[in-house]
Amino acid sequence: MKRGRCTGSGDADPPQNGTSDDVMRVRDPEAGASNIDSLPDTNDEVDSAHRRDIRSKYRVLISSIQQNREDMLNNRDNKITEVLDEANTLFKEVHQAREAALDSQLLVVASDLGKEKASQLFSEGLSFDPSTFVQHTLSFMGLNWLEEEGESSDEGAATSHGSLPRNAWHRLARRAEACFQSTPAFHFIYGSFQAEPPPPKPRVERQRKAPTKEAKRIMPTQLKKMEESQQEATEKEVERILGYLQQYHNQDPTSPISYYEFVINPHSFSRTVENIFHTSFLVRDGLARMYMDEDKMPCIGPVEDGMLEEGRASARKQCVISITLQGWRELREDLDIQESMIQPPVTN
Amino acid sequence: MTQRKSSGKRSSTAVGVEEDDSIFTQPTTSQVQKGMEKLTKAQIDEKTTELVQYILMKDQKKIPIKRADIVKNVLKEYKNVFQEIMNRAQQRFEQVFGFKLVEIDAKNHVYILINKLEPVEGSEMISGNPKTGLLFVILSLVYMKGGVVPEGLVWNTLKKMKVDPGERHPEFGDVKKLVTDEFVRQRYLEYTKVPHTEPVKYVFTWGQRAEVEVSKIKILEFLGELHSQDPQHWSQQYKDASSQWSSRAPQPSTSSQR
Numbered sequence: 001m002k003r004g005r006c007t008g009s010g011d012a013d014p015p016q017n018g019t020s021d022d023v024m025r026v027r028d029p030e031a032g033a034s035n036i037d038s039l040p041d042t043n044d045e046v047d048s049a050h051r052r053d054i055r056s057k058y059r060v061l062i063s064s065i066q067q068n069r070e071d072m073l074n075n076r077d078n079k080i081t082e083v084l085d086e087a088n089t090l091f092k093e094v095h096q097a098r099e100a101a102l103d104s105q106l107l108v109v110a111s112d113l114g115k116e117k118a119s120q121l122f123s124e125g126l127s128f129d130p131s132t133f134v135q136h137t138l139s140f141m142g143l144n145w146l147e148e149e150g151e152s153s154d155e156g157a158a159t160s161h162g163s164l165p166r167n168a169w170h171r172l173a174r175r176a177e178a179c180f181q182s183t184p185a186f187h188f189i190y191g192s193f194q195a196e197p198p199p200p201k202p203r204v205e206r207q208r209k210a211p212t213k214e215a216k217r218i219m220p221t222q223l224k225k226m227e228e229s230q231q232e233a234t235e236k237e238v239e240r241i242l243g244y245l246q247q248y249h250n251q252d253p254t255s256p257i258s259y260y261e262f263v264i265n266p267h268s269f270s271r272t273v274e275n276i277f278h279t280s281f282l283v284r285d286g287l288a289r290m291y292m293d294e295d296k297m298p299c300i301g302p303v304e305d306g307m308l309e310e311g312r313a314s315a316r317k318q319c320v321i322s323i324t325l326q327g328w329r330e331l332r333e334d335l336d337i338q339e340s341m342i343q344p345p346v347t348n
Numbered sequence: 349m350t351q352r353k354s355s356g357k358r359s360s361t362a363v364g365v366e367e368d369d370s371i372f373t374q375p376t377t378s379q380v381q382k383g384m385e386k387l388t389k390a391q392i393d394e395k396t397t398e399l400v401q402y403i404l405m406k407d408q409k410k411i412p413i414k415r416a417d418i419v420k421n422v423l424k425e426y427k428n429v430f431q432e433i434m435n436r437a438q439q440r441f442e443q444v445f446g447f448k449l450v451e452i453d454a455k456n457h458v459y460i461l462i463n464k465l466e467p468v469e470g471s472e473m474i475s476g477n478p479k480t481g482l483l484f485v486i487l488s489l490v491y492m493k494g495g496v497v498p499e500g501l502v503w504n505t506l507k508k509m510k511v512d513p514g515e516r517h518p519e520f521g522d523v524k525k526l527v528t529d530e531f532v533r534q535r536y537l538e539y540t541k542v543p544h545t546e547p548v549k550y551v552f553t554w555g556q557r558a559e560v561e562v563s564k565i566k567i568l569e570f571l572g573e574l575h576s577q578d579p580q581h582w583s584q585q586y587k588d589a590s591s592q593w594s595s596r597a598p599q600p601s602t603s604s605q606r
Contacts, residue, residue: 066546070500112544119496128492128582130501134508136574137485164510169478169519176484177476179566181463183447186404 051099057090058102065109073116080113140175141168237274237345238281244342245279245288246302258335259290259298265340266332269325275342276321383429392429396436398422403437403449407461410534412557415457452535452556460535462561478519479526482511483536486527488567490537490552492585499539499550502527531555536562564589 061083065072072080087106094100142165165171248257263279265271279300282288290300323331331337384392402422406413418434419427426433434449441447446465452458489505490497503513511517513524520526528550531537535557542549554562565579568589572579580586 069545108544112542116498119494130489130493130505131508132575133488133492133571134505138509140574141481169481170476172481172484173478174476175570177480178467179484179563179570180480181465181467181561181563182410183407183445183461183463185408185410187408 050093051096054090054093054099055102058087058099058106061087061090062102062106062109065106065113069113072113080110080117084110137172138162138164141165141172143168233345234278234281237278240345241275241278241342242282242287242302245282245300248341249302256291256293256299257301257341259300260331261335261337262300262341264328264331264335264337265342265344266337267340268344269328271340271342271344272328273323275340276323280321380429380432383426384432387426387429391426392433392436395423395426395433396440399433399437400440403441403459403461410460410557412452412458412460412535415459418459450560452560458535458556460557460560482506482520482526483531484567484570485509486531486537486552487554487558487562488571490554491564491567492571492582495553497552498542499552502552559592564592 065080065083068079083106087103087110091103094103143162144165145162245257245262248262259279263272263275265275279288283290283300287303288300289303290298293299399418399422402418403413406417415430419430423430423433438449441449441461442464446463447461448464449459450462452460485505486502489502493501506513506523511520511523513527515523517523527537528539532539532555535555537555537558538553539550540553542551564585568579568582568586571577572581
């Protein structure tokens with residue numbers, strides 16, 4: 001960098017330029033000597049205006065390179081050389097660091113551009129035109145050269161007209177892939193494995209919970225049913241037997257009903273026992289009465305309304321009736337009981 | 349940085365290592381051998397298999413695999429025998445799959461899988477992923493224009509093919525993202541800033557994966573077909589393409605292997 005001569009701009013204007021001037025003066029000891037000559041005030045103004053002018057010219061040059069970058073790159077003209085020539089001229093008047101900084105900035109920008117231009121030199125001689133390339137490629141991809149209405153662009157008909165088929169890029173890719181030595185992407189045939197321990201857990205829990213709840217529910221209902229059935233069964237049976245008793249009595253009110261004929265079920269010993277059991281309730285509740293006939297055989301009959309008052313005081317007689325299998329058979333034979341008077345209940 | 353390019357025994361200090369690699373220092377070969385002696389064959393085989401599977405899975409997206417990730421996710425406590433396991437994995441890839449495990453970035457230790465076998469034209473294996481077509485266009489353009497191309501040229505060329513980075517493409521979606529992000533992450537392309545530009549400008553170059561995976565000769569051949577020209581017509585590129593993989597004669601595997 002050339003050392004500029006400091007013409008009277010030394011001590012006179014430190015407030016304007018600050019440290020840059022000090023730097024200049026340190027580097028160029030000669031400059032300090034000529035400070036004394038000039039008249040401070042008028043030269044300051046002229047000089048600073050001049051320097052402002054230089055700076056603005058530099059900025060113009062820099063922006064011209066940046067704005068017209070594409071043009072300077074692509075065209076074969078010498079625009080960039082012109083810029084550099086101007087910069088050289090301008091530099092002759094540079095004396096301060098501030099302008100010099102702008103000069104270096106311009107150099108940097110210009111040299112970047114120059115580097116790009118130089119790299120273009122390589123491609124210049126290669127005759128590869130992107131537009132032609134595009135045209136050929138589009139044809140390969142199956143472009144339909146339909147004429148559409150509308151302006152034809154300056155770039156050529158390749159761009160604005162025509163439509164590509166749907167598989168255009170696939171078609172190109174199939175051929176282009178031959179240039180690639182890429183591996184086929186690896187995928188599991190049945191998809192990737194995903195561990196599934198979490199879902200079964202809640203399922204198992206829910207299943208476990210559900211049965212227990214139901215089981216609990218079942219228990220009470222069953223119990224209720226059993227109790228009911230027991231109660232109902234007994235009560236119903238007793239009522240039923242009373243019905244039979246009354247029915248038989250009403251058929252022939254005068255003739256007594258033999259007790260044993262009444263209760264014995266010739267087909268089933270257990271039913272016989274049940275019948276005895278149920279009739280005992282009838283007697284207990286005062287709905288039936290037992291008495292002995294002339295032959296000293298027990299008889300049973302329903303209690304009629306009128307009879308109640310008589311028998312109340314004295315009717316506290318108890319007896320225990322037992323029957324064995326043997327006895328049941330003998331009674332059955334002796335009394336020649338073919339059918340049971342009490343029909344067995346219909347079981348579900 | 350010369351310490352990094354160790355020829356024989358590896359140095360025990362790692363200079364200028366990036367990211368998580370800083371915890372991983374290369375053991376010497378004797379240390380590796382000692383480490384190997386402690387392991388059973390079954391353990392070694394198991395780790396090799398795991399590494400092979402890991403790499404196959406990571407390869408699905410074509411994003412390069414970092415050594416740090418391998419050490420962290422697969423090798424773990426076996427990291428001192430990293431090189432041995434890697435070698436075995438490479439052998440498996442070559443012998444079983446016909447693949448090559450290549451270190452495309454020796455500084456950052458980044459690996460990719462490429463196919464050893466030549467693609468057979470017209471075969472069913474070629475799926476025709478449309479992104480490959482787009483990539484081909486860009487790579488061809490860059491290559492034929494000297495290896496470096498300003499992004500403006502790429503966008504203009506694509507626009508002529510109805511692919512506009514400013515619009516959503518029916519096939520490619522966000523084109524700009526695909527080209528400047530996905531292709532770059534896969535290392536097919538490099539998208540670098542030009543210094544001192546205002547507004548900021550970028551250039552495209554071939555990425556590290558492309559250098560290793562894409563055959564320049566084959567590109568030229570296809571271009572020749574498209575232009576109905578002999579590929580040798582482009583003499584400079586042809587010359588360059590012919591010597592693309594001549595340095596690959598022995599094996600383009602991990603450069604730190606000795």
